[in-house]
Amino acid sequence: MTRQEATRTQRIPLNRDRVLRAAVALADSTGIDALSMRRLAQELDVVPMALYKHVANKEELLDGMADAVVGEIDxxxxxxxxxxxxxxxxxxxxxxxxxxxxxxxxxxxxxxxxxxxxxxxxxxxxxxxxxxxxxxxxxxxxxxxxxxxxxxSQELFDTSGPSGPPDPGLAARHPNIAELAATAAHDGGSTVGGxxxxxxxxxxxxxxxxxxxxxxxxxxxxxxxxx
Amino acid sequence: MTRQEATRTQRIPLNRDRVLRAAVALADSTGIDALSMRRLAQELDVVPMALYKHVANKEELLDGMADAVVGEIDxxxxxxxxxxxxxxxxxxxxxxxxxxxxxxxxxxxxxxxxxxxxxxxxxxxxxxxxxxxxxxxxxxxxxxxxxxxxxxSQELFDTSGPSGPPDPGLAARHPNIAELAATAAHDGGSTVGGxxxxxxxxxxxxxxxxxxxxxxxxxxxxxxxxx
DNA sequence: TTGACGAGTGTACGCCGTACACCTACGATC
DNA sequence: GATCGTAGGTGTACGGCGTACACTCGTCAA
Structure with a gap:
């Protein structure tokens, strides 16, 4: 079924809210870097430019996403x-x-x-x-x-994600950090932030x-x- | 003088340090958003791909820039x-x-x-x-x-830059913020963060x-x- | 019937990062 | 001095991005 045919049968029309929700969901599942207008449009089964009828540009889309998230706070x-x-x-x-x-x-x-x-x-x-x-x-x-x-809390670096092999020279070069890491290794973490x-x-x-x-x-x- | 001729006469060869310094200077003067590999190469009077002999990719360039800045701390x-x-x-x-x-x-x-x-x-x-x-x-x-x-300090939003006209309805909608802004307006600032x-x-x-x-x-x- | 309008389409432009093949000058080796 | 490996700079090309602009088409009011 082409997009045209889908239009004729049943098609929930886009609106700002659906766009924002889809954007949030896409960012949740694939990360913010993978969120492009084109990718989002694809997700909504629509041509990229269709989005621009509902958000002025990508910045405004991000504004809306931020607001949606903040709105979830109790x-x-x-x-x-x-x-x-x-x-x-x-x-x-x-x-x-x-x-x-x-x-x-x-x-x-x-x-x-x-x-x-x-x-x-x-x-x-x-x-x-x-x-x-x-x-x-x-x-x-x-x-x-x-x-x-x-x-x-604005940590200085992202402690999630895969940390490479522990650097053997790190402890020698940075004894204080090594010491802190040691005190923090209460459940087996071995990297600086881990x-x-x-x-x-x-x-x-x-x-x-x-x-x-x-x-x-x-x-x-x-x-x-x-x- | 074309690039070729410059090569023949006198040409300081690129190196990682020159690349990083130029990148920092460019970011200082035109902002980080305007820093592209192409623009940086242009600044160094070199073809974009030449940069890749000195930094692996743009991420590594940014790493180097961060280090350069942190190195300036007393x-x-x-x-x-x-x-x-x-x-x-x-x-x-x-x-x-x-x-x-x-x-x-x-x-x-x-x-x-x-x-x-x-x-x-x-x-x-x-x-x-x-x-x-x-x-x-x-x-x-x-x-x-x-x-x-x-x-x-990771403020919640950038208080520099041009703030639009003060929103007349803001005080009504956000009385507490308005109050704080009033107490802070010791030298004429009128916006929330100003x-x-x-x-x-x-x-x-x-x-x-x-x-x-x-x-x-x-x-x-x-x-x-x-x- | 018409005609305005809102929503979705298609094409195109100028950016971006960078893979890949190439050239070229130079320093070491015989 | 001829040879050759190598480091550094070049040129081309690809796929992706945001989005301007002109369009089509279905809906609905007049």
């Missing part, structure tokens, strides 16, 4: 303890990003905040404010969290920051940099 | 106060990355740590260890710092983390996650 739980609310939501965001590993790079590469990100940040700021942090402190706190707000419990590392830093924020709040911290 | 200062040593070096790294804004994305996109990054991390780990942090704590501390070790003192934000988070680490060290903190 709404904030209710509760009197702002640290718990923030913590829970950020860990939810982290789960979302673990489901869509490509999304980290896509979100980072947006030049401006997309609507869903903006809404998320606004909501998160509200949680801090409701928790008793001043607007001033909230502002700096959100900066300090950076991308951690969205659940990714054998780490990413979830533990993420929560370690998160809690350190949240506790630091709470301390500043209690002290009535205020930035002293006004002109 | 060596650690001497001193008894580990917090000051770490702080100073990270702020040096930050200056380097401000000189080469494209480097953040390039470093992030490497799939594994390049030699210079590895050396830098090893040296940094040594500073923590010399400061009295246990190998265990040092490990988690380095994870907690993440890319901040290299001087970038008007922030990036250096202040960076040091705020950095010091918060360093102080947190020092507290853990004093308490003799140890991870309780062993099996």
């Amino acid at each position: 709404p904030p739980a209710a509760g009197p303890d702002w640290q718990r609310v923030v913590r829970g939501r950020i860990l939810s965001a982290r789960q979302v990003l673990l489901r869509h590993p490509w999304a980290v790079r896509v979100i980072e590469s947006r030049t401006g905040p997309t609507p869903a990100v903006l809404a998320y940040l606004d909501s998160m700021a509200g949680t801090f404010r409701d928790g008793g942090l001043s607007a001033d402190l909230t502002h700096h706190v959100m900066h300090a969290m950076g991308s951690r707000l969205l659940g990714f 054998g780490c419990d990413d979830q533990f590392e993420f929560e370690f830093a998160l809690d350190l920051l949240l506790d630091g924020f709470e301390n500043l709040r209690r002290q009535g911290w205020t930035s002293a940099r006004k002109a | 060596p650690p200062a001497a001193g008894p106060d580990w917090q000051r040593v770490v702080r100073g070096r990270i702020l040096s790294a930050r200056q380097v990355l401000l000189r080469h804004p494209w480097a953040v994305r390039v470093i992030e996109s490497r799939t594994g740590p390049t030699p210079a990054v590895l050396a830098y991390l090893d040296s940094m780990a040594g500073t923590f260890r010399d400061g009295g942090l246990s190998a265990d704590l040092t490990h988690h501390v380095m994870h907690a710092m993440g890319s901040r070790l290299l001087g970038f 008007g922030c003192d990036d250096q202040f934000e960076f040091e705020f988070a950095l010091d918060l983390l360093l102080d947190g680490f020092e507290n853990l060290r004093r308490q003799g903190w140890t991870s309780a996650r062993k099996a």
Whole structure:
């Protein structure tokens, strides 16, 4: 059956939402690098240019994908303890990003905040404010969290993926790293980044920051940099 | 003078170093997106394929560029106060990355740590260890710092570049963000990210983390996650 | 009946990275 | 000095990319 015939019989018309969903699914299954307009069109059984009736260009497609992912993050739980609310939501965001590993790079590469990100940040700021942090402190706190707000910790390199054979000279050249790797090898990981419990590392830093924020709040911290 | 004639007269032969330096310069001046093998070859007055005698492919070129940039970071200062040593070096790294804004994305996109990054991390780990942090704590501390070790804070979106006209409905839709923007508008910035003192934000988070680490060290903190 | 319009099509252009075969100048070897 | 291996630069070509632009065609309002 050619595309023409399919048109005549039954054909769900394309729309922006179907395009975005297909794009997310394709990125999930084949990786973001394999996501091209042509490949996506093929997936939707449509000619590449058809996509451009629904998204202005590839950048806007990526914007939409980022928003779709951010939209998956749980709404904030209710509760009197702002640290718990923030913590829970950020860990939810982290789960979302673990489901869509490509999304980290896509979100980072947006030049401006997309609507869903903006809404998320606004909501998160509200949680801090409701928790008793001043607007001033909230502002700096959100900066300090950076991308951690969205659940990714920005490691220096990708620890997943196949790591080559361990470099025998590495320990000699980098004794400190070797030592750290040794302490981290609690379950057999042997490479630099391997054998780490990413979830533990993420929560370690998160809690350190949240506790630091709470301390500043209690002290009535205020930035002293006004002109 | 054609390329041929230039060859006959005087022609500095290409080598890996010249290629990398030219690539860094080109990225500095025209941005990383405009850096293509073809464009780089043109800059060196050479045919594109000539580059492949000196770098295996574009990825390896980017690896080399990342290493070149990381190599610009100051060596650690001497001193008894580990917090000051770490702080100073990270702020040096930050200056380097401000000189080469494209480097953040390039470093992030490497799939594994390049030699210079590895050396830098090893040296940094040594500073923590010399400061009295246990190998265990040092490990988690380095994870907690993440890319901040290299001087970038991973903001959620790029606050440089031209921001469009301020959205009049934004304040209504996102009251909390609007409030934060208002408190931050100490020198006339009007957009969400604008008007922030990036250096202040960076040091705020950095010091918060360093102080947190020092507290853990004093308490003799140890991870309780062993099996 | 017509005619505007929205959705999908087809073709084409100029980029990109790079495989592969080639040439050419040079330094070592006999 | 003739020979030859080799390193470095060249030229051509391929497949893929994003997307501009002109088109067709089915639907529906007037």
